[in-house]
Amino acid sequence: MNIIDIKQNNRKRIYFFLRERLKATKQDIAYNLQLSLPTVTQNLTYLAEQDLISSESKIANKVGGRNPVAYSYIPEAKVAIGLDITRHHVKSVISDLDGNIIKYVYRRREYQRTEAYLQMLGQEVEAIILSSGVERSKILGVGIAVPGLIDHEKEYVVDGRVIDNTGMTRRGFSKYIPFDTKLIHDSDAAGYSEMNKNQTLHNACYLNLCGSIGGSVFFHDNVYLGDGLYSCEFGHLNLVPNGRRCYCGQKGCFDPYLNSEVLSQLTDGNLFTFFEKVDQGELAITSAWDDYLDNLATLVTEIRMMFGSSIIIGGDIGAYIDKHMNTLRSKVDGKSPFGEKAVKYLMPCVNKNEAIATGAARYFTQEFLESALVMPETSEFSTD
Numbered sequence: 001m002n003i004i005d006i007k008q009n010n011r012k013r014i015y016f017f018l019r020e021r022l023k024a025t026k027q028d029i030a031y032n033l034q035l036s037l038p039t040v041t042q043n044l045t046y047l048a049e050q051d052l053i054s055s056e057s058k059i060a061n062k063v064g065g066r067n068p069v070a071y072s073y074i075p076e077a078k079v080a081i082g083l084d085i086t087r088h089h090v091k092s093v094i095s096d097l098d099g100n101i102i103k104y105v106y107r108r109r110e111y112q113r114t115e116a117y118l119q120m121l122g123q124e125v126e127a128i129i130l131s132s133g134v135e136r137s138k139i140l141g142v143g144i145a146v147p148g149l150i151d152h153e154k155e156y157v158v159d160g161r162v163i164d165n166t167g168m169t170r171r172g173f174s175k176y177i178p179f180d181t182k183l184i185h186d187s188d189a190a191g192y193s194e195m196n197k198n199q200t201l202h203n204a205c206y207l208n209l210c211g212s213i214g215g216s217v218f219f220h221d222n223v224y225l226g227d228g229l230y231s232c233e234f235g236h237l238n239l240v241p242n243g244r245r246c247y248c249g250q251k252g253c254f255d256p257y258l259n260s261e262v263l264s265q266l267t268d269g270n271l272f273t274f275f276e277k278v279d280q281g282e283l284a285i286t287s288a289w290d291d292y293l294d295n296l297a298t299l300v301t302e303i304r305m306m307f308g309s310s311i312i313i314g315g316d317i318g319a320y321i322d323k324h325m326n327t328l329r330s331k332v333d334g335k336s337p338f339g340e341k342a343v344k345y346l347m348p349c350v351n352k353n354e355a356i357a358t359g360a361a362r363y364f365t366q367e368f369l370e371s372a373l374v375m376p377e378t379s380e381f382s383t384d
C-alpha cells in the first residue's frame with residue numbers, strides 16, 4: 001500500500017467507524033483505530049468540509065472541564081434516486097446512504113416506446129425531488145431499472161421483449177434526466193436491495209415474480225452474472241413440455257405459468273383484489289392460487305437443487321406471500337428428493353413494494369461508499 005492508499009484508507013476507516021458507531025469523539029476514534037490525534041483531526045475536518053459528518057459537544061464529561069466534541073455520521077449526506085419501470089407503472093424512490101427510503105412515489109403509467117414517455121420519466125424525477133425537499137447537490141445519480149437483459153458495458157437492453165425496450169440505451173432512458181444514470185436489470189436490482197436488508201444471508205437466490213419472471217443469485221454477497229446475459233433467467237426453465245406459449249417464443253416455460261398477470265388477469269388486472277378474493281375464499285380464485293403455488297413449488301425445488309442456497313420469494317407476489325408461506329413450504333417439502341424442510345431455506349422478501357427502485361438507487365450509494373471517499377490529494381496532509 002502506498003502513502004496515498006494509506007491516507008485514503010485511514011479516511012475510510014474513520015468514516016466507517018462513525019457510520020457503525022453513529023457518534024464518537026476524536027479520542028474514541030484514535031484509540032479504537034490506533035491512529036494519531038492529528039491524523040484523526042485532519043480527516044474529520046476533511047469529512048466535515050464535505051458535509052459527510054457533523055459535530056456537536058453534547059457528550060457529558062464526568063470529570064468536569066470542556067465537553068469533548070462528538071462527531072456523527074450523516075446518512076442523508078448523499079442520496080440516490082431509483083426508478084422501477086414496468087409495463088403498467090413507474091415507481092420512484094429517494095434513498096439515503098443506509099438504503100433508507102426518504103420518499104416513495106407510485107404512479108400508474110402505461111409503458112410506451114415514445115418520446116413523451118421519456119419526458120415523463122424526467123418529470124417523475126423532478127417531481128420526487130421537489131416533493132422530498134432534497135437538495136439537488138446531494139443527489140448521486142438515478143438508477144433506472146427495467147425488465148430486460150442489459151449489456152452493462154455497452155449500456156443497452158439486449159433483449160427487452162417484456163415491455164418492448166430491446167435496443168434502448170441508458171442514454172435514451174436518461175434523455176430528460178439531468179443526473180448521472182445507470183441502466184439496471186430489474187431482477188438484479190430487487191435481489192440487491194433484498195440482500196442489503198438481510199445481513200445474515202450471504203448465499204441466496206432471489207426469485208422476482210412480477211409481470212415477468214426473473215431472478216438473481218448471490219454467492220458470498222456478490223451477484224453472479226455468469227459470462228453473458230442469461231444467468232438466473234428462471235422464467236425460461238421448462239415446466240410443461242409443449243405447454244403454454246411464452247413471450248420468448250418457446251412453449252411451456254415457467255413464465256406463462258408464474259408471472260403475476262396470470263393471477264391479476266382474473267381480477268381485472270388488480271393483484272390486490274386477487275389476494276382479497278383469496279382471503280374471502282372465492283372458489284375459482286383459490287383454485288387458481290393453489291395451481292400457482294404448485295408450479296411455484298416446482299420452481300423452488302429446481303432452484304434449490306441447482307444452487308443449494310436460501311431462496312427468497314420476491315417481486316409482486318412476494319408482497320402478498322407471507323401468509324401463504326406455510327402452504328408453499330409444505331408443497332415444496334412434498335417435492336424434495338432429500339426430505340429436507342423448506343422452512344430452513346425458503347423465505348418471503350422483506351422489501352414488499354419498492355425493492356426494485358431501492359436496489360436501483362443503491363448502486364449509486366454503494367459506489368459512493370466504496371470509492372467516493374477517495375478524494376484529491378492535499379499537500380498539508382499528514383500520514384502518521
Ligand SMILES: [Zn+2]
Pocket residue numbers: 235236246247248249250253255
Ligand atoms: Zn420462455
